[in-house]
Amino acid sequence: MIRVLVVDDEELVRSGLRMILEAAGGISVVGEARDGDEAVTAAARLRPEVVLMDVRMPGADGLTAAARILAGERAPKVVMLTTFDLDEYVHEALRLGAVGFLLKDTPPRELAAAVHTVAAGQAMLSPTVTRRLISAFVDRAPSRADRARKKLALLTGREEDVIRCLARGLSNAEIGRDLHLTEATVKAHVSRVLAKLGLANRVQAAILVHDADLG
Secondary structure, eight states: OOEEEOOOHHHHHHHHHHHHHHSSSSSSEEEESSSHHHHHHHHHHHSSSSSEEEESSSSSOOOHHHHHHTTTOOOOOOOOOEEEEHHHHHHHHHHTTOOOOETOOOOOOHHHHHHHHHHHOOOOOOOTTTHHHHHHHHHOOOOHHHHHHHHTTTTHHHHHHHHHHHHTTHHHHHHHHHHOHHHHHHHHHHHHHHHHHHHHHHHHHHHHHTTTTOO
């Protein structure tokens, strides 16, 4: 069972998320929190594998809470809950190490699938939504772009091909089809790219590509 902590200041939202996730099977909502401070305490006490974190809450907001949770040992995967008008905050959360985001009106089946995806170690990159949001809110100041390009210069040609595919939101299987590689080879390339660049996950790799204006 995947242990999930749900964080939102609205009780109705928390209850709805709990019902959806637990009805899907394979997921146990081990706790709920109403604000960022409660989320940090609950995450330390309950040790969830995934935290679904609302962005805007009274007191400590989701961004502050995510930073504190992700700075701890054995940090869970953090997924931000948002609406389109809050995407700039989500982008900052991705920089902190969150593995993605969910819109609050995500269909139930996709919501449960997303939890399983991040629990398995995959980032949530939607080609139709996430990539557009990263592109819209990424800071493309020349100094940042230059730093990103210098980092990417460490990669081999094949590794650069792989990270560009990551930035498009492709899965390992899809990258393999695009580059004519086996899925196992792609997985090895992804691990090597993340290690070489000092990145925590695929979302941060995608942001780096967009910072360099190569997406």
